[in-house]
Amino acid sequence: MTKTKQPAMKDGIIKRGSTYSYVVRERDPETRRTKPRWVGGFRTREDAKRARDKARNDVHRGTYVPPKDLTVGDWLDRWITGHAVELKPSTVASYRRCIDLYLKPKLGHLQVQGLSPSTLSGVFRDMGMAGGRNGKALSARSVEYTRAVLRKAMADAVVERVVEVNPVTGSKSPRKQGKPKHVTWTGTQQRTFIEAATESRWWIVWALALATGMRRGELCGLEWSHIDLDAATLSVERSATQIGTEIVTTDTKNHENRPVALDPYTVTALRAWRKQQAAERLQWGPAYTVSDLVFTWESGARVRPHYLTTQFVADQDGRGLPRMTLHGARHSHATTLLREGVPVHIVSKRLGHRDPSVTLNVYADAIPEDDTRAVDVFTRAVWGA
Structure with missing residues (x-):
C-alpha cells in the first residue's frame, strides 16, 4: 500500500x-x-x-482575533438579543426594525470579518438611492440611522474579538440634503386650533403638548402625582411607548426628571380636566379602571400613543391650518419661545435636551431675525438710539 x-x-x-x-x-x-x-x-x-x-x-x-465563520445576520441577531436587557423596549424595537428591514436584507449573508468600509459605503449609497419601500429612495436620515445601528453592533463585535476593527468607521453615508424642515404653527395658529378643538375629548392633550413641548410618550406616561397645579408646575418623569399592542412605561429619554412651568391657561384647563375625570370615575363606578394617569378614556382605560398620533391629525380637519404631526407641537413650542427671545438653555431644559447645543442644532433656523435684533440691541446700548 x-x-x-x-x-x-x-x-x-x-x-x-x-x-x-x-x-x-x-x-x-x-x-x-x-x-x-x-x-x-x-x-x-x-x-x-x-x-x-x-x-x-x-x-x-493579546489582540488576536481568530477567523470565524459568522455572517452579519447571525451576529446582528446575537447582538440585539444580548443587549436587549440594557436598552429601552422602544430602542430595541427600533433597532430590530432597522435590522430586519435594511441591514439583514443587504448584508445578512456576508461574513462579518469580510466587511470593509468601501463595501459598506456602497451599500449605504444603494440604500439612499433605492432602499425604501417599493424601491424608492431612502431618506438620508434613515440611512444614517441604519449606519449608526450597524456601527454600534460592530463596536461590540470589536470588544468581543469577533472583528479586529470596526468596518463602519471610515465608511461613507449619502450626503444630507440640508436639515429637515419642521412644520410648525405660529402662536395665533396654536390658539385657533385649541379653541376650535375643545369639542374633541383630547383637546387637553393638544393644549399641554403645545404649552410644554412634551414628547408623545411623556404625555401618555404623565400622572397626577407629577403635577402641582397650585405651584403651576409639572415634573416629566416617565414615558409610555407602544410596541405592537403592548404599552411599556420607562424612564424619560435621557433618564432625567425635569420640571416644567405651566401657564395660567393650561393650569385652568388641567383643573377642569381633573374634575371631568373624577365625574367619569363616579359614573362608571366599579367598572372604572383606576390609575393615576392624567390622560384616560371615560372608563379610565389608558389612551394608546399611536391613537393620539392619528387623532391629532384628524382633529385638524377643517381648521385651515398647515397639516402638522403631534411631534410638530413640540417643535412649535420650541420655535415660539426662541422667536420671542427666550434663552436657548431655558428652552433646552423645557424640552429635555441633554445639552443646549442639541436645541441649537435642531432649531437654528427658528430665529432668522436674531441678527437684526442683535443690531438693534447694540445700537440702543452703545448709541442710545
Whole structure:
C-alpha cells in the first residue's frame, strides 16, 4: 500500500493544492492552553507569511482575533438579543426594525470579518438611492440611522474579538440634503386650533403638548402625582411607548426628571380636566379602571400613543391650518419661545435636551431675525438710539 505523500511544511506555512496556509497557536481564554489553528486560501507564500506574522504578533499582544465563520445576520441577531436587557423596549424595537428591514436584507449573508468600509459605503449609497419601500429612495436620515445601528453592533463585535476593527468607521453615508424642515404653527395658529378643538375629548392633550413641548410618550406616561397645579408646575418623569399592542412605561429619554412651568391657561384647563375625570370615575363606578394617569378614556382605560398620533391629525380637519404631526407641537413650542427671545438653555431644559447645543442644532433656523435684533440691541446700548 502506497502512502500519500504529505505536503512539506516550512516555518509554519504549507502549500495545499494551489494555495498556501499557515498555522498559529490560539490561547483558550478559560484554560489558557494553546491549540493550533490552520488558516488558508493565500495565493502566495509571501501572502501567507505576512498574515502569519501578524497573527503571531497579535497573539503575543493579546489582540488576536481568530477567523470565524459568522455572517452579519447571525451576529446582528446575537447582538440585539444580548443587549436587549440594557436598552429601552422602544430602542430595541427600533433597532430590530432597522435590522430586519435594511441591514439583514443587504448584508445578512456576508461574513462579518469580510466587511470593509468601501463595501459598506456602497451599500449605504444603494440604500439612499433605492432602499425604501417599493424601491424608492431612502431618506438620508434613515440611512444614517441604519449606519449608526450597524456601527454600534460592530463596536461590540470589536470588544468581543469577533472583528479586529470596526468596518463602519471610515465608511461613507449619502450626503444630507440640508436639515429637515419642521412644520410648525405660529402662536395665533396654536390658539385657533385649541379653541376650535375643545369639542374633541383630547383637546387637553393638544393644549399641554403645545404649552410644554412634551414628547408623545411623556404625555401618555404623565400622572397626577407629577403635577402641582397650585405651584403651576409639572415634573416629566416617565414615558409610555407602544410596541405592537403592548404599552411599556420607562424612564424619560435621557433618564432625567425635569420640571416644567405651566401657564395660567393650561393650569385652568388641567383643573377642569381633573374634575371631568373624577365625574367619569363616579359614573362608571366599579367598572372604572383606576390609575393615576392624567390622560384616560371615560372608563379610565389608558389612551394608546399611536391613537393620539392619528387623532391629532384628524382633529385638524377643517381648521385651515398647515397639516402638522403631534411631534410638530413640540417643535412649535420650541420655535415660539426662541422667536420671542427666550434663552436657548431655558428652552433646552423645557424640552429635555441633554445639552443646549442639541436645541441649537435642531432649531437654528427658528430665529432668522436674531441678527437684526442683535443690531438693534447694540445700537440702543452703545448709541442710545
